[in-house]
Amino acid sequence: MKVDTDINSYFKEYKEGAQDELDKLEVKLTEAKTMARTAKLRIDKDIKFINRAFQINLSDEEVYIKNAYIEDNNFIKYITKLYKNKDFTKDERISLAYIIRWIKCLERIHKYNQKAEIVRRRAKMTFKQYKEYVKRFYTQVQAEVLDGNAYRYSHGVGDLTIARVKNTKGKNYKGKINYAETRRRKQEIIDAGKIPYDAKEAKRCEILGKPYNGVSYIVYLNEPYFYQFYLANMMLPGHKLMKFNRTDYRGKSIRGVTDDELSIICKTEEDVLNLDADMGVKLKQLLRLNPSIYIKFIRDEEQSAFKHREAFRKNR
Numbered sequence: 001m002k003v004d005t006d007i008n009s010y011f012k013e014y015k016e017g018a019q020d021e022l023d024k025l026e027v028k029l030t031e032a033k034t035m036a037r038t039a040k041l042r043i044d045k046d047i048k049f050i051n052r053a054f055q056i057n058l059s060d061e062e063v064y065i066k067n068a069y070i071e072d073n074n075f076i077k078y079i080t081k082l083y084k085n086k087d088f089t090k091d092e093r094i095s096l097a098y099i100i101r102w103i104k105c106l107e108r109i110h111k112y113n114q115k116a117e118i119v120r121r122r123a124k125m126t127f128k129q130y131k132e133y134v135k136r137f138y139t140q141v142q143a144e145v146l147d148g149n150a151y152r153y154s155h156g157v158g159d160l161t162i163a164r165v166k167n168t169k170g171k172n173y174k175g176k177i178n179y180a181e182t183r184r185r186k187q188e189i190i191d192a193g194k195i196p197y198d199a200k201e202a203k204r205c206e207i208l209g210k211p212y213n214g215v216s217y218i219v220y221l222n223e224p225y226f227y228q229f230y231l232a233n234m235m236l237p238g239h240k241l242m243k244f245n246r247t248d249y250r251g252k253s254i255r256g257v258t259d260d261e262l263s264i265i266c267k268t269e270e271d272v273l274n275l276d277a278d279m280g281v282k283l284k285q286l287l288r289l290n291p292s293i294y295i296k297f298i299r300d301e302e303q304s305a306f307k308h309r310e311a312f313r314k315n316r
Helices: 007-045 045-056 063-068 075-083 092-123 125-145 179-191 199-208 259-265 271-275 281-287 291-297
Strands: 151-153 157-166 226-232
Touching: 007 045, 007 092, 045 063, 045 092, 045 271, 063 075, 075 092, 092 151, 125 157, 125 281, 157 291, 226 281, 259 281, 271 281, 281 291
Parallel strands: none
Antiparallel strands: 151 157, 157 226
């Protein structure tokens, strides 16, 4: 498994790989065309025998006229069915084998040409287009995971899943900091002409015996349940289950927008899923929009947290 790099490196590899794939397809196309030509020469030589033996007029068939594969063609189905008949002589079966070989080669040529066209478009893709395709793909991945399903990464990395778990750390546990609300609360204090609380300054004033009027501004996510993001069914050595820390990412269009403000913007589930944001941001908005969806993330009756290994660099 390769070490993760940035999207620019992936794009460069994607483009360079396209030319390599085109070169390989060209070799396969040449081989298939040579085999098809050889089989066709034999069929042309025996065409009168073929028409008489199988009661057909091969020269009138679209596949023969165009010398190209035709999808869902009745003649191809007919020939394939004939080959399964054991009542033919040796020479008749040899003729049938050449016809089928010719048709199979035409089919391969058709598939290789289709694939080559896709790879050529890939070779011409711009970085902007690449970023848009990646974004659309992972937006759909998020939609699946947020619907209670799992997304399986390759190379044994595991299945990305969300679980709803009970807060078993006690009533006095404040929970994680709500950074967006904390920033807003701090600004409100400053705008009101007050001083946001600073622990060092408070300690200094205490030592000097001076009054300190700093106002606490930190807002916590004090909730009875948490949503645990984790990778299950890992095949990496020493790991079966791993919790990881998400980046609370918000795109430029909603950067600085609070959760309350987002809930006003997002009227439907589709609005939420199309946000340029991390899954955690979307999950909070989906729960506000429809609180009953929590049932999608209940993994066991106790709703207990999974035991896991932390995703620290030293463990990789």
